[in-house]
């Protein structure tokens with residue numbers, strides 16, 4: 001017997017969406033709860049139940065739900081229009097700020113999701129190097145496009161699929177999967193296939209299979225080998241960006257990749273992501289270069305306004321926020337361990 005509004009909605013949703021959801025990780029047993037509102041750390045569902053939200057939209061909401069500075073900024077922009085189809089000063093201001101925070105991002109493109117960001121980053125790396133293969137690491141999740149849906153973590157691991165059906169072998173055969181933190185495996189592959197490898201993409205802290213820190217030498221070896229062999233090192237900072245430090249893993253570990261992808265926190269709860277890197281590489285993107293990339297909603301003024309609001313807030317309050325984040329994480333970790 002159906003007892004709650006969430007159950008009722010789930011029955012309706014299952015007829016419309018695979019598994020009743022619009023992203024697989026939202027499907028959990030016995031049924032997901034359907035949210036109506038959220039504020040700070042709390043979320044309320046259609047049945048009026050209140051939850052402490054430890055998930056925060058899978059990392060997108062660094063400062064909690066409906067953070068006042070972000071809400072006010074977006075309310076200010078809404079009456080001025082939501083999408084122009086031409087550039088805005090907001091985009092320029094935002095990109096300048098990001099460049100200052102993440103020095104590897106000399107040039108960039110705004111997109112709408114992390115998946116788009118990594119997909120385009122890899123295309124640019126291939127276009128720039130004129131090589132086909134990429135290296136990713138077992139358990140790293142870089143979104144749901146064909147190149148990286150091989151031994152990915154996150155929902156893919158949860159649902160027990162090493163690879164997704166529907167991705168062609170012709171595509172995935174160009175993705176080499178190596179064990180995370182294994183410098184020896186990296187050296188072996190570069191020895192035999194180095195001249196074919198366009199890029200190495202990784203989560204600099206592996207967040208999509210629990211949490212795995214990079215070993216002491218791993219990131220520096222990666223930096224060294226990719227430089228020697230002319231492959232592009234891409235840090236997927238969609239989780240670590242603005243979280244591990246304001247300048248992400250690049251700042252935390254003091255290692256500068258050739259390219260990076262940002263997302264989640266970047267949009268302050270609105271859809272926004274970015275890929276970028278050295279000017280020499282990114283200027284190969286259309287319309288200047290021959291690597292095609294485009295998007296109707298890319299850099300839309302609502303997401304960018306929210307992004308500016310959160311990143312400025314984080315930058316102005318970083319001395320307080322990052323130590324607090326670390327302290328709270330430790331508290332949670334210790335309690336869970338106990």
Ligand SMILES: Cc1ncc(COP(=O)(O)O)c(C=O)c1O
Nearest residue numbers: 113114115141142143236238239
């Ligand atoms: C490290 C990493 N990269 C890329 C993505 C894909 O981002 P999106 O879900 O915005 O497409 C995710 C999503 O969880 C992620 O954790």
